[in-house]
Amino acid sequence: MTARVDHAVSSGTFSLDGETFDVDNNIWVVGDDSECVVIDAPHSVDDIMAVVGDRTVKAILLTHAHDDHCRVAPPLRERVNGGQGAPILLHPDDKPLWELTHTDRLWDVDLEDGFEITVGGSTLRAIHTPGHAPGAVCFHAPELGCVFTGDTLFQGGPGATGRSFSDEDVIKRSIRARLFELPPETVVHTGHGDDTTIGAEREALG
Template sequence: MSGIGSSVRIDHAVVSGTFSLDGETHRVDNNIWVVGDDTECVVIDAPHDVDAIMEVVGERQVRAILLTHAHDDHCRVAPALRERVVAPIMLHPDEKPLWELTHVQDGEGHLWDVDLADGFEVQVAGTTLRALHTPGHAPGAVCFHAPALGCVFTGDTLFHGGPGATGRSFSDRPTLEASIRASLWQLPDDTVVHTGHGDDTTIGAEKAALG
């Protein structure tokens, strides 16, 4: 875990499971990111195991479940987590085809609760997370920029070592690189990148590598 600021902090854990798409299944380790203070928080992505997520959340009230995209290793337990903590799932609507590979509509015809869009802001514990629509790895992929914390949560859009994977259904490499240049390269170079898998990096380090 890492603390930032006097009250708002970022808590982190890693959980293991599987990722399945296009008839292939792979073992993966996913990062769990929770942003908040001692009383409230938001959860970024819901991979594999609700109990593991709740170990990071603790007794805090979850204000929202923010999904960077709808690959199954990022959203598989989102509905179960929503039931546990009674908080809305937020996802970009362009992710509907991927979401429906893992989840069906509920009895009311709902898929998730709140549509994300570029510039959508979520407030928690006195700080703001701003959604940046960064399609390419997935059509509705979103990064969450927290300016006051000097970081951005990139899901699978940008990793330590470069852009996320493409070559699977609903992904496109030129679109991904264009998204990164248009949205993420506009952030300060010292912005810490908290990824969906693996180690942190910075915008400046990845900008130098990708060009």
């Protein structure tokens, strides 16, 4: 069975630095008919499970720990696989952000640059891309011709850097050094909004 990318949108809020905003987050699930991984856990376990269905979830991969990307990760962990659970993976540099949302529990596995996981015959590789958050990670799936960038790279440029734990110079260096080395035709699946490509964003950002 060939792996595929399934997608949905979940609505909720994002809170940081004393402000709260309404946001729509993309839900990305990668796998085949029997197994999958979930990329980010925004807003609603039910919304995510509607995409997962009855498949075995190998892991919950977090691009970063802003609350709109990790809020329902712990309850999702308990829900999947018939209640048997699945590990949450997060880069350890995002611990300060994680603790703003989850004060009494941690993720399960530290994500490191170069980490790989295979699902449905396709491999996802973690690329550490700090800037939007210190532990921000993108997931490159070369066999599927795409990269999941969370809030690091959007259609139209880099993710926001105007809040705590973020840095504009760092995110631009991450994008240029780590993402723009990918093939230009690579489809960029973002944390919010529409897809783009590496080539389009390389041309725009320079």
